[in-house]
Amino acid sequence: QLSVALALSGARVTAVDASEAxxxxxxxxxxxxxxxxxWRQCNxxxxxxxxxxxxxxxxxxxxxxxxxPYLAEPAPLLAACARWLRPGGRLLIVHDHPLRMxxxxxxxxxxxxxxxxxxxxxxxxxxxxPGTGETLRSYSRPVGDWLALVQxxxxxxxxxxxxxxxxxxxxx
Numbered sequence: 001q002l003s004v005a006l007a008l009s010g011a012r013v014t015a016v017d018a019s020e021a022x023x024x025x026x027x028x029x030x031x032x033x034x035x036x037x038x039w040r041q042c043n044x045x046x047x048x049x050x051x052x053x054x055x056x057x058x059x060x061x062x063x064x065x066x067x068x069p070y071l072a073e074p075a076p077l078l079a080a081c082a083r084w085l086r087p088g089g090r091l092l093i094v095h096d097h098p099l100r101m102x103x104x105x106x107x108x109x110x111x112x113x114x115x116x117x118x119x120x121x122x123x124x125x126x127x128x129x130p131g132t133g134e135t136l137r138s139y140s141r142p143v144g145d146w147l148a149l150v151q152x153x154x155x156x157x158x159x160x161x162x163x164x165x166x167x168x169x170x171x172x
Contacts, residue, residue: 007033045071055084062089075149098140147160
């Protein structure tokens with residue numbers, strides 16, 4: 001959906017996802033709105049080299065949404081993102097703050113009012129996705145570890161945004 005929204009705003013978009021079902025949904029949405037998006041199926045944990053060279057140096061921006069916490073080894077994808085960017089290009093990473101995992105109840109898959117694990121714990125957390133019964137595995141890393149991974153990929157952090165907790169969630 002975001003790929004279609006970006007294309008509607010005039011961006012030339014290449015969308016990458018491991019799920020053929022999500023890509024097909026995107027294709028239908030793009031057709032409905034009459035926009036062109038290049039759709040690529042790729043599991044970034046196992047097939048990254050399949051697209052790495054195809055788009056090297058061609059991107060003004062790479063946007064990675066809620067993917068990194070699910071990767072045991074994020075360094076190869078960060079390095080690929082760096083290769084995909086043109087000089088002066090930007091990588092935008094969006095995912096939950098790592099502190100959230102300290103409050104994620106692995107049995108319920110929901111937030112606990114008190115921490116259930118250390119913020120510095122990096123062992124994978126297995127948890128149930130609410131309402132589905134699906135078990136997922138997330139990897140939490142402190143902010144400092146993320147910054148080191150980004151720098152090791154040859155990228156430079158120019159801005160780190162940590163939006164405040166919505167008051168409705170804080171009240172709850």
